[in-house]
Amino acid sequence: MPAELFDSAACALAVTAQDGTILQANARFSEWLGFSxxxxxxxxxQDLLTMGGRIFHQTHLAPMLRMHGSVAEVKLDLLHRDGHKLTMLLNGNKRELADHVVYDLALFGTTDRDKYERELLNAHKTAEALLQEKTAAELALHQAQAELSEAYAIAQRRALFAEQMVAIVSHDLKNPLTAIRMASDFLSRGERTAKERQLLGHIGQSSERAQRMIADLLDFTQARVGQGIVIKAAPLDLHSVIHRAVDELRVAFPKATLEHHAQGHGDANLDADRVQQIIGNLVANSVAYGDLQQPITVTSRLGDGACEVSVHNYGAAIPEALLAGLFEPMTRGTDQGSDVRSVGLGLYIVRELAKVHGGDVAVSSCATLGTTFTVKFQGT
Known part of the structure; x- marks a missing residue:
């Protein structure tokens, strides 16, 4: 190629030896990389490439040039003299001379192509969104038709829901969460800066929230499509169990002020873990919807045939229209956002746990006195 055409080409051109040493480079190559x-x-x-590019050059690009004699439209990231990355497309050709072999390389900028690809991707996403809307409309129609055969539809939904929940909890959620918690616990053992401790605290709180969600999903699956929620009742000190639960919840919800009041004495025969789960769900609900400027009160009562726990918070009253269905799954007391909210199963799980203990749950709510959830057990 005449030197004038080589130097004034619209793309970057280079000739290299077999080991990659640049023997000749044109002005465009020089201009794009900031080197003379x-x-x-x-x-x-290969020394002009990013680390990933160097690995690709060694494992793929150089062998392909040696074996096949050419490559076409290989995307590589090169480093400008000032350190910023340039993405280019490379075409290469092996040329055998009398006593040695050289490689002719041509590189093209990808700015316009990347812009086109982004526009194409955006168009693809728009098409996917339209398809999802169409799918949602078809699903709604299908659900309406399914109501004509209610028994069949319920069986199908339960089977599908059980499969999805088991898959999500056992694989997609539980295993990654365990890894996150183990890593967080390991990191928290060493000396950390205040910022690092804060971040580890956020990780711990998020993990606790995810763990509660997983527990709720598992229990919901057992209650709706399984053999029902299982408990292991045993004699326990109800006040001590609630006290420990409140101490743990203070760590999980540092922005809330939690108080425990113990009233009366007596025996209780309950599942301690499930009782703590009830308190955890009710406190999480209070944190999500209550006024955190005022304390959340957890009360355990024993004696005179009573065995119950209650959780009280101040804040906006639950609308009367929502009270009747408050303990149904996927139901929330308001549309107000909250970082601590779960998937809308907490109160449903509380009711189911109360029932398997032979009891029930009730709620009272007004603007002046606040909201109180009371769980009564037949565990004495």
Whole structure:
């Protein structure tokens, strides 16, 4: 190629030896990388690539050029002299001379192509969104038709829901969460800066929230499509169990002020873990919807045939229209956002746990006195 055409080409051109040493480079190559032509000559082409590009060059690009004699439209990231990354497309060709082999390389900028690809991707996403809307409309129609055969539809939904929930909890959620918690616990053992401790605290709180969600999903699956929620009742000190639960919840909800009041004495025969789960769900509900400027009160009562726990918070009253269905799954007391909210199963799980203990749950709510959830057990 005449020197004038080589130097004035609209793309970057380079000729390298077999080991990648640049023997010749044109002005466009020099201009794009910020090096002079003299600085480029003598450098190895692979040394101008990012680390990933160097690995790709060694494992794929160089072997392909040696074996096949050419490559086309290989995307590589090169480093400008000032350190920023340039994405280019490379075409390469092996040329055998009398006593040695050289590689002719041509590189093209991808700015316009990347812009086109982004526009194409956006168009693809728009098409997917339209398809999802169409799918949602078809699903709604299908659900309406399914109501004509209620028994069949319920069986199908339960089977599908059980499969999905088991898959999500056992694989997609539980295993990654365990890894996160183990890593967080390991990191928290060493000396950390205040910022690192804060971040580890956020990780711990998020993990606790995820763990509660997983527990609720598992229990919901057991209650709706399984053999029912299982408990292991045993004699326990109800006040001590609630006290420990409140101490743990203070760590999980540091922005809330939690108080425990113990009233009366007596025996209780309950599942301690499930009782703590009830308190955890009710406190999480209070944190999500209550006024955190005022304390959340957890009360355990024993004696005179009573065995119950209650959780009280101040804040906006639950609308009367929502009270009747408050303990149904996927139901929330308001549309107000909250970082601590779960998937809308907490109160449903509380009711189911109360029932398997032979009891029930009730709620009272008004603007002046606040909201109180009371769980009564037949566990004495």
């Amino acid at each position: 032509t003299a600085e480029l000559c003598g450098q190895r082409f």
